[in-house]
Amino acid sequence: MSPYRIAVIGLGEIGLKRHLPVIAAHPNFEIVASAKRHPVATDIGGRQYRDYREMLASEPAIEAVAICTPPDVRCRIALDAIAAGKHVLLEKPPFSTLGEFRRVRLAAERAGVTLLGGWHSQFNVSVDRARDILAGQQVAKLEMVWNEDFTVYHAGQEWIWQAGGFGVLDAGVNGLSILTEILPEPLVVRAATLRIPRGAQTPIAVDIDFAGAHDEDRLHAGMDWRTPTAERSIEIVTRSGQRLWMPNSGRRLELDGTVLVDEDNMEYPRIYDRFAKLIASGGSQLDEAPLVVVADTWLVGRTVPDDTAI
Numbered sequence: 497m498s499p500y501r502i503a504v505i506g507l508g509e510i511g512l513k514r515h516l517p518v519i520a521a522h523p524n525f526e527i528v529a530s531a532k533r534h535p536v537a538t539d540i541g542g543r544q545y546r547d548y549r550e551m552l553a554s555e556p557a558i559e560a561v562a563i564c565t566p567p568d569v570r571c572r573i574a575l576d577a578i579a580a581g582k583h584v585l586l587e588k589p590p591f592s593t594l595g596e597f598r599r600v601r602l603a604a605e606r607a608g609v610t611l612l613g614g615w616h617s618q619f620n621v622s623v624d625r626a627r628d629i630l631a632g633q634q635v636a637k638l639e640m641v642w643n644e645d646f647t648v649y650h651a652g653q654e655w656i657w658q659a660g661g662f663g664v665l666d667a668g669v670n671g672l673s674i675l676t677e678i679l680p681e682p683l684v685v686r687a688a689t690l691r692i693p694r695g696a697q698t699p700i701a702v703d704i705d706f707a708g709a710h711d712e713d714r715l716h717a718g719m720d721w722r723t724p725t726a727e728r729s730i731e732i733v734t735r736s737g738q739r740l741w742m743p744n745s746g747r748r749l750e751l752d753g754t755v756l757v758d759e760d761n762m763e764y765p766r767i768y769d770r771f772a773k774l775i776a777s778g779g780s781q782l783d784e785a786p787l788v789v790v791a792d793t794w795l796v797g798r799t800v801p802d803d804t805a806i
């Protein structure tokens with residue numbers, strides 16, 4: 497079978513560093529074009545456009561697009577790509593709002609094209625194993641820590657501090673996307689605090705308390721971009737006393753001190769494996785659960801000012 501002809505829209509950190517190399521090495525995809533508003537010097541192995549609409553109109557042979565822009569413009573781009581009959585892979589968080597989720601899902605269903613929302617942290621073997629272990633269990637304790645220094649991964653990204661830009665939730669939603677995938681019950685936000693730096697519309701640090709089955713249960717997620725050292729981990733203790741420990745952005749899984757999974761970052765090759773399978777089978781995969789947690793955090797959370805210079 498010949499590879500699917502794909503174009504990448506948005507070539508920044510993630511488009512250049514993850515999507516292009518993975519597509520180049522993948523047997524089921526062939527890069528034919530890209531679009532971003534300011535051209536890049538890099539030879540991407542396909543034709544470069546400044547306007548994705550011009551690309552869609554000029555390159556009818558494109559079968560699929562990967563949208564790697566910031567989230568606020570993805571809905572419009574996805575709808576235009578779907579209208580042109582293309583299969584669509586969306587970087588995370590797929591959209592800025594739940595309404596966009598529903599509109600694009602419906603458009604893809606009507607057009608009969610594949611849609612994949614690539615919550616990349618869900619594409620780890622550890623996630624599948626943790627989900628199996630937790631099935632049918634109750635969680636008595638949950639502690640998610642998703643901390644890093646924002647200047648390392650998000651230097652110069654003005655969009656991240658603007659409304660719809662997510663701030664620290666852009667990174668924290670990766671941990672939340674693991675939780676929504678592995679926990680046996682839906683995550684219910686009870687209270688939250690969002691710390692907003694001066695001049696920003698989005699938080700630099702967020703604390704979320706979730707409602708457990710019992711009042712004494714402590715279910716908490718903290719994400720902080722003011723920390724010099726990165727730590728991304730999840731600890732879960734079940735009512736029956738089992739302890740799951742997922743450090744290294746959730747790629748390692750220990751159960752009661754025994755290592756079950758410890759692997760390198762294979763998330764993006766697996767996303768493209770899944771995309772190829774979905775296109776072949778005519779399916780779609782678009783999970784809105786992580787964005788529901790983000791939306792609920794804003795709905796019940798209180799905002800407090802923060803002095804960090806951004």
Ligand code: NAP
Binds near residue numbers: 566
């Ligand atoms: P970025 O470095 O700011 O890159 C965004 C890219 O989108 C730029 O190339 C920008 O180029 C392009 N763009 C913006 N609007 C566009 C439009 N209307 N049409 C075409 N291109 C457009 O951001 P990033 O870090 O790659 O993040 C992008 C997404 O990937 C975010 O949702 C983020 O959560 C996700 N992600 C990022 C990382 C990471 O480590 N950075 C990891 C995983 C996932 P022009 O301004 O020239 O158009």
